[in-house]
Amino acid sequence: MLQLDFTPEAYLFDMNGTMIDDMGFHLIAWANVLNNELHANLTDEQVKQQMYGKNEELLARVFGEDHFTQAQADAIAMDKERAYQAAYKPHLQLISGLGPVLAEAQRKGIKMAIGTAAIPFNIDFVLDNLQLREYFPVIVSANDVKQSKPHPEVFLKCAELLGVAPAKCIVFEDAPKGVEAALNAGMKAVAITTLHEAHEFAQYPNILAFVKDYHDPAIRELLER
Known part of the structure; x- marks a missing residue:
């Protein structure tokens, strides 16, 4: 059972290791x-x-x-x-289960953004090859922030551009520093354990769940909120 006392209005995705297992x-x-x-x-x-x-x-x-x-x-x-x-x-493909999650979130009216330390060269590589731009009206890259994760600027900027309060956002992240950025932004996070193991996130109290991919029951529970 997710420890969540609000209905999420936005999903903010890191990209590398979070949307693709690269x-x-x-x-x-x-x-x-x-x-x-x-x-x-x-x-x-x-x-x-x-x-x-x-x-x-x-x-x-x-x-x-x-x-x-x-x-x-x-x-x-x-x-x-x-x-x-x-x-x-x-090998370029979405992490298993993410495609249906993006489609359902869009159908439900959940706003979505990408907040990544990647440069546009790599963002274009992923979004254009996988045809994902329709899901992400907001993309905040390394070139769009002055301070990198674990500073919260990238996620706060995503929330601002989406018009959603930070406390109503859920961050999807694969890296401890990214989860720390979410914490510093006042946001809950789902940790994707593609490169880092759960014990590497032990100091962060904002994690709702650890998942290997987007078929995890915790993701289904989140979408039903």
């Missing part, structure tokens, strides 16, 4: 760039822990704030994204 491909692409090209000598687990926020912020966390110019960071990030897209495209 974080393993991002991990491989980042590990290759960081270790083989930039010689950071990180373990896969260390790379995984850095995979949040904007690409330039990840590079700054690993190498220091002034190690790369903005132009260099942008070029590194685009090389990584091209490698990720080339590897993932044959």
Whole structure:
């Protein structure tokens, strides 16, 4: 039974790892760039822990704030994204059960937005190949915010643009920092355990449920609210 005392008016989705199960491909692409090209000598687990926020912020966390110019960071990030897209495209699909959930939420009048640290290059890759734009009148990308998750700006901006109070929004997230952003925005969250396990979210009291995919009974219960 979900501990929810309101009727949700909006669903806010992170994208990578939440709508599509692609974080393993991002991990491989980042590990290759960081270790083989930039010689950071990180373990896969260390790379995984850095995979949040904007690409330039990840590079700054690993190498220091002034190690790369903005132009260099942008070029590194685009090389990584091209490698990720080339590897993932044959596998590109929604996480199981999400398609019907989006259709039913739309039918019920639940507003939907995407709030992601992805750049438009990757957002277009997903939305256009999977023909999802009809569901998302609001998309807030890395380019649209000054402060990345766990700061709540991305989700608060989604709520504002949808015209829904933050407390009436449900966030779908796969990353602990994303769930923290939802908490900081005053929003409940559903955690999708594609890359991170439930114990990695232990400090967050705003999680309604942990699900592997959108066939989980908790999702059905949420839609019936």
